[in-house]
Amino acid sequence: MSGSLWLKPPPAAPATLPAIPRPRRAHPAARTTPPAAAPPPPARGPRPPADDGLAGDPLDELAERLDGFVAAAVHPDEIAAILESDGMTDDHIRLTYGRADSFTLAEDLYARVERRHPEPEARSSGVWHSELAGCLLRGLVFALPGLAYVLAAPLLAGAHGRAGLPGGTIPLLAGAVTGWVWNQALSHRAYTWLGLGDRPAAARALLVGAPAGALAGTAVAFAAAAPGETPAAVFAAGQSLYLAAATVLLVLGRERALLCALSPLAGALPAFRWDLPDVLRTGLLLASLAASVACAALVLRPGARRGTAGRGGPPRAASLPYGLFGLGSGLLVLQAGVGDTLISGAGAVMALTLSMGPAEWLLHRFRGESLTRLRTLTTAREFRRAVTGTLVLCLGGYLTVLLALTLAATLVGPDAPWPTLPRLTALLLIGTVLWLGLLLQAFGAVLSAAGVCLLAAAAQAAAPAAGPVAAGGAAALLAVLSCVLLVRPTVHRV
Structure with a gap:
């Protein structure tokens, strides 16, 4: 939940729209000689080229120049978007082509040009397998930090709880939510720099933003701590520092380094059965935190060597919706952990965090399958049906994985109660909200996803x-929004 789940497709080179044909005027000298009588054009068939120096039908020339774009279009709206992106106004269209607007012109072009969809690019059989391995690795590094809470639980005991929660829970949650919001927005900004091909600028943004996020999380945790909750606030400060370092490593693609840094937390596994000395618990926590920060500092060296002074970069306000989505999704995950017992709640949170790896792979799978359908199908109706089917399959696959992980966490946990049907249903609904929200975010509808997640989290907190x-x-x-948005072919054009 450190913000690394934001999926931005690599920027594709923008397609260059061919020049709009303009009528050619005859040379002034040619006007002094009376034109020869031309035979009348045939009643049917294409008009022969004119001999008086004037261009033929502008619409025919436009169709010829845009042949590749028009032939691959699934719907006339795709052609209209291409025309409008080139700056063709309705006035120009009426004067030059005799059509009312870009949509009417696009429909005529769509009808004139035969559909010719390029063959899908051949993919090696190991592509999805390799992507799955990377996404599973990310899911593992999302979930491993949960072992830190197992190690720290005895160190935080003794404080009086508030709001019916164990002692120290409120500062821990306050620091975590602050980190999720900040790092989600920071990840968007860094990914935007990466999409522009400027990795040093992305490293510079992380170099400035990650420490600021750690300080913000620490300040919020100490502000939320009550008397007797100082150990929890100190742990929350370390948690904020880890979230900042993990964001750097995940955004810059150093998942393996982060996994190595988290390896000391494997010492928490014996703590499920036996009591460990406090010195050993503290040492394992500090070792993992120090390794994470050191790895993040090493990968940020390009940003420190080469600054981005004088470059405005992406607008900072564009990253705010992604921070709001991090807030809404983070609150939903935390509320999923508030169960009848601490163990059942922890199992739900563990299942959700582990499922983020397969969720990310299924998001990539949906995008890849949709692009394949866009290249192979010839009608908008076929495309809508294919995309809807792919959406249902991917969402169903994610919920199946989430259910399996939840049952596995119940079996592995010591004395963990078997989840009831209402709790399983609630968990699967939250998983649906998270996956569909990530899907809409990946296709640019982040405000809608953030708004729905925040409303759901607020409703659960109130009642x-x-x-x-x-x-x-x-x-x-979110399901309705996804079906309305993602069945449009123009959304999948990259």
Whole structure:
């Protein structure tokens, strides 16, 4: 949940629209000689080229010049988008082509040109396998930090709880949510620099933003701590520092380095059965934190060597919706952990975090399959049906993985109670909200996803008993938004 789940497709080279044909005027000298009588054009068939120096039908010339674009279009709206992106106004279209607007012109072009979709690019059989391995690795590094709470639990005991939660929970949650919001927005900004091909600028943004996020999380945690919760606030400060370092490593593609840095936390596994000395617990936590920060500092050296002074870069306000989505999704995950017992709640959170790896792979799979359908199908109706089917399959696959992980966490945990059907239903609904929200975010509809997640989290916080109803309503709304947005061919053009 450190913000690394934001999926930005690599920037494709923008297609250059061919020059718009303009009528050619005859040379002034040619006007002094009376033109020869031309035979009348045939009643049917294409008009022969004119002999008086004037261009033929502008629409025919435009169709010829845009032949590659028009032939590959699934719907006339794709052609209209190409025309409008080149600056063709309705006035110009009426004067030059005799059509009312870009949509009418696009429909005529769509009808004139035969559909010719290019063959899909051949993919090696190991492509999806390699992507799956990378996404599973990311899911593992998302979940491993949960072992830190197992190691730190005895160190944080003794404080009086508030709001019906164990002692120290509120500063821990406050610091975590602050880190999720900040790092989600920071990840978007860094990914935008990477999309522009400027990796040093992305490293510079992380070099400035990551420490600021760690300080913000620490300040919020100490502000939320009550008397007796100082150990929890100190742990929250380390948590904020780790989230900042993990964001750097995940955004810059150093998942393996982060996995190595988290390896000391494997010492928490014996803590499930036996009591470990406090010195050993503290040493394992500090070793993992120090390794994470050191790895992040090493990969940020390009940003420190080469600054971006004088370059404005992407607008900072564009990253705000991604921070809001991090807030909404983070609150939903935390509320999923508030169960009848601490163990059942921890199992739900562990299942959700582990499922983020397969979720990311399924998001890539949906995008890849949609692009393949865009190249092979010839009608908008076929494309809508194919994309809807792919969406249902990918969402169903994610929920199956989430259910399996939840049951596995229940079996592995010591004395963990078997989850009831209402809790399983609520967890799957929250998983649906998270996956569909990530999907909409990946296609640019981040404000819609953030708004729905925030409303669902607020409803669950106001009325915990109505949590499944709120999650179900949010899941239904996101499903409708996804079907409306993603069946449009223009959304998948890159």
